[in-house]
Amino acid sequence: xxxxxxxxxxxxxxxxxxxxxxxxxxxxxxxxxxxxxxxxxxxxxxxxxxxxxxxxxxxxxxxxxxxxxxxxxxxxxxxxxxxxxxxxxxxxxxxxxxxxxxxxxxxxxxxxxxxxxxxxxxxxxxxxxxxxxxxxxxxxxxxxxxxxxxxxxxxxxxxxxxxxxxxxxxxxxxxxxxxxxxxxxxxxxxxxxxxxxxxxxxxxxxxxxxxxxxxxxxxxxxxxxxxxxxxxxxxxxxxxxxxxxxxxxxxxxxxxxxxxxxxxxxxxxxxxxxxxxxxxxxxxxxxxxxxxxxxxxxxxxxxxxxxxxxxxxxxxxxxxxxxxxxxxxxxxxxxxxxxxxxxxxxxxxxxxxxxxxxxxxxxxxxxxxxxxxxxxxxxxxxxxxxxxxxxxxxxxxxxxxxxxxxxxxxxxxxxxxxxxxxxxxxxxxxxxxxxxxxxxxxxxxxxxxxxxxxxxxxxxxxxxxxxxxxxxxxxxxxxxxxxxxxxxxxxxxxxxxx
Numbered sequence: 001x002x003x004x005x006x007x008x009x010x011x012x013x014x015x016x017x018x019x020x021x022x023x024x025x026x027x028x029x030x031x032x033x034x035x036x037x038x039x040x041x042x043x044x045x046x047x048x049x050x051x052x053x054x055x056x057x058x059x060x061x062x063x064x065x066x067x068x069x070x071x072x073x074x075x076x077x078x079x080x081x082x083x084x085x086x087x088x089x090x091x092x093x094x095x096x097x098x099x100x101x102x103x104x105x106x107x108x109x110x111x112x113x114x115x116x117x118x119x120x121x122x123x124x125x126x127x128x129x130x131x132x133x134x135x136x137x138x139x140x141x142x143x144x145x146x147x148x149x150x151x152x153x154x155x156x157x158x159x160x161x162x163x164x165x166x167x168x169x170x171x172x173x174x175x176x177x178x179x180x181x182x183x184x185x186x187x188x189x190x191x192x193x194x195x196x197x198x199x200x201x202x203x204x205x206x207x208x209x210x211x212x213x214x215x216x217x218x219x220x221x222x223x224x225x226x227x228x229x230x231x232x233x234x235x236x237x238x239x240x241x242x243x244x245x246x247x248x249x250x251x252x253x254x255x256x257x258x259x260x261x262x263x264x265x266x267x268x269x270x271x272x273x274x275x276x277x278x279x280x281x282x283x284x285x286x287x288x289x290x291x292x293x294x295x296x297x298x299x300x301x302x303x304x305x306x307x308x309x310x311x312x313x314x315x316x317x318x319x320x321x322x323x324x325x326x327x328x329x330x331x332x333x334x335x336x337x338x339x340x341x342x343x344x345x346x347x348x349x350x351x352x353x354x355x356x357x358x359x360x361x362x363x364x365x366x367x368x369x370x371x372x373x374x375x376x377x378x379x380x381x382x383x384x385x386x387x388x389x390x391x392x393x394x395x396x397x398x399x400x401x402x403x404x405x406x407x408x409x410x411x412x413x414x415x416x417x418x419x420x421x422x423x424x425x426x427x428x429x430x431x432x433x434x435x436x437x438x439x440x441x442x443x444x445x446x447x448x449x450x451x452x453x454x455x456x457x458x459x460x461x462x463x464x465x466x467x468x469x470x471x472x473x474x475x476x477x478x479x480x481x482x483x484x485x486x487x488x489x490x491x492x493x494x495x496x497x498x
Contacts, residue, residue, distance in 0.1 A: 005448045006062075006073045006236070007440040008055060010080040010164045011244065012101065012266045015051060017058040018440040019066055019073070022453070024463035026437065028066035030058040037098060042105040042349055045098035048086040051164065052171050056232045063233075070234040075225075075451040076172075077240025077443030079247035080164040082190040085139035087150060087215070088167070090160045093176040096150050099164075100139045103267075103307060105349050107138035108358050108497075110145075114138070114208070120356060123205065128189065128196045128278055128287025130356050133349075134305070136163060137192035141209045154212050161215045163187045165241050172238060173227040180227040183217040184241040185289040185298055194219065196278050196287060199298060221292040222246070223446040240446030242291060244439050245269040245303065248409055250291050251442030252433065253464045255299075255457050258401045260392075263439065264412035266314075267352075268306035268384055270391045273299060274399055283394035284354030293449060302398055304353035304391030308346035308362075309384045310412050315346070316380055322373050330415045332377040340375030342366040343489035344383045351493065354394040361496035365489040381415065385422040386486040392426060405429040405469075409438040416470075424474035425483065434465040 004027055009016045016031035032054045037045040063069070083102035088095040100106070111131045115122060120131040129135060140161055144151045153159045162170065165187050170179035188194040188201075193211065195202045199219060206213055220226060222242045229236045242250060245263055249271045252261040260272040271290065278287045278300045290301035308315075313329050316322040323329055343365045350358035364379075396402055405428055412418060413432050423430040435441055448454040 003074070004068065004072055005075055005077065005444040005453055006059070006233070007077045007079065007444040007447070008059070008168060009244070009440040009443065010051060010055065010078070010168060012081045015054045015058055016440065017055070017062045018437055018444070019062055019068065020441060020444045024435055024441055026435065028062040028068070030061035030065065032058050044101040044104045046084065046101055048088070048095045048099045048167055052168065055168055059232050070236055073233060073236045074453045075237045075239040075447035076229065076233065077445070077447030078165050078168055078238065079242050079244050079439050079443035080168070080187070082163055082187055082243040082245070083134055083136045083139070084164055085136045085143070085161070086164070086167050087140070087143055087159055087161050089153065089158055091158060091176055093171070096143070096147065096159070100143070102134055103349050104139070105133045105358060107133045107142050110138045110141055111358070123192060125280060126195050126202060126205070127192050128280065129192055130284070131192070132356055133358055134352065135190055135192040137205070137209055137211065140211050144211065154215050157214050159215045160217070162217055163190070165243070166217045169226060169238055169241065172229050172232065174230040177230070181217045182220050182226050182241070184220055184222045185292045186222060186243040186246040187241070188219045189288045190243060196289065196300075199289070199292070221294050223291070223293045223450040225450055237451055238447070239450035240443045240448075242443055242446055245271055246288070246290050246301070247442030247446070248439040249273070249301065249442065250445055251438035251440070252407045252409060253461045254407065255461065258399070260395070260403055261407040261409065261438075262388055264309055264384065264408065264410035266309065266311045268309035268388060270304045270388060270395065271301045272395050272399060272401070274302055275300065279398055281394070281398045283397050284356055285391070285394050285398055286353065291446070293446070302395050304394060306384070306387040306391065307350065307352045308348055309387070312344065312346045312380045312383060316376065322376060329377050329381065330417050332374055333381055333417055336372065336374035336378055339379045339382055340371045341368070342371055342375055342379045343486055344376070344379045345489050345493050346383055347493040351490070353391050355490075357494060359495055359497040360493040363489065363492045365492055381418045382421055384412065385418065385425045386483065388422060389425050389483065403428050405431055407431050407433065409433065409436050419470045420473070423470040423472045425479060427472045427479065429472070430470045432467045432469075434467040436467075
């Protein structure tokens with residue numbers, strides 16, 4: 001039997017390939033960033049071809065570092081930035097322009113038009129989602145509406161759509177020479193085009209958005225053999241596919257109702273397992289499949305997404321040179337005892353859960369001459385914790401379940417100042433696992449289960465180990481005062497775009 005599982009983690013800023021052993025430990029890893037394109041305010045794009053090239057490169061690097069060959073890889077799992085939308089020609093294999101990234105807000109007018117009938121919750125009962133620029137469906141519509149030649153090609157059956165999982169699977173399995181055009185339920189659920197109960201494309205939604213069904217991939221489970229690699233790796237089964245946040249949930253072992261995790265990356269994403277039935281949110285959260293293993297029923301989640309988390313640190317680094325490296329943010333924040341009474345609400349592309357305000361834009365509130373770079377750094381970190389609390393409050397109201405502890409992962413969890421503040425503001429323990437690459441691990445687990453590399457979810461749970469736990473230390477009066485001021489700062493972001 002082959003000894004290892006490979007996982008491609010195609011994220012918003014980079015692509016990595018990680019090889020895991022049977023205990024879930026990392027054997028080899030390689031990562032490469034890709035360019036971010038900002039053609040105008042509110043627009044964010046990626047070059048899908050560059051991402052495909054980078055994917056092959058990181059696979060080759062990790063395999064070379066580890067001295068492994070294709071025969072040593074039992075299966076391959078894929079996880080990806082979700083809603084990011086690419087359309088390509090199935091004959092040439094070439095994308096029709098850049099991919100439109102999940103953060104992009106160019107579809108705000110489309111969403112406004114669609115919401116004139118019954119508001120932003122028009123499709124929530126069917127899709128679990130509000131009408132928002134975030135999702136793939138309006139992005140597809142925007143491309144087809146603005147480029148008649150692409151719509152014409154689509155009518156001829158020459159156009160394929162995918163989020164990054166679909167794009168990579170298609171290329172890995174042969175591309176224009178017989179590539180497999182599939183996605184899983186978690187990615188399909190982020191389009192505003194799938195019925196979350198039937199787990200099928202909804203023809204009425206396709207008709208409303210004027211999107212031909214022929215461009216859409218087949219919807220599969222998150223854990224099954226979709227096909228085999230034809231390049232880069234030789235004849236390795238591709239057997240796991242999960243959107244990045246669902247993959248992190250799966251990698252964190254959140255298999256029981258009420259389990260929750262938060263991933264701290266470019267954005268911030270909290271998911272709570274709600275069991276086998278979708279819970280339609282009354283508090284601005286998303287309802288989404290968490291995972292579906294082969295023929296088993298889908299497990300559902302409530303999700304709250306925060307657009308800007310780690311991206312705020314990058315903004316302070318790149319736009320203002322407040323720090324030289326992202327890792328400098330914690331030492332700088334520790335130079336001051338508190339935030340100096342300032343609050344940064346990073347609504348750069350609107351506010352996501354629980355507000356869903358595309359008209360909002362970022363503010364720094366409470367500025368005085370007293371404020372230093374240290375206060376800015378601290379306020380930037382704290383903004384992520386406050387936004388997480390807003391999401392958790394909504395989750396507890398929708399689910400009727402009080403969180404006992406929060407499992408955390410993602411790049412920002414090395415920041416211990418942030419983790420302690422997160423525990424303080426939530427008033428629950430925050431737990432970091434020993435293996436923090438839980439997104440990649442979740443994709444690996446899904447692929448390994450499908451191919452018999454791991455026997456059961458119980459076996460996966462036995463792999464999970466705690467690295468560190470932060471317990472709340474903040475007095476309730478302090479917590480309440482800080483959070484109240486944060487809520488006040490949030491209101492200052494509203495109605496900026498008219």
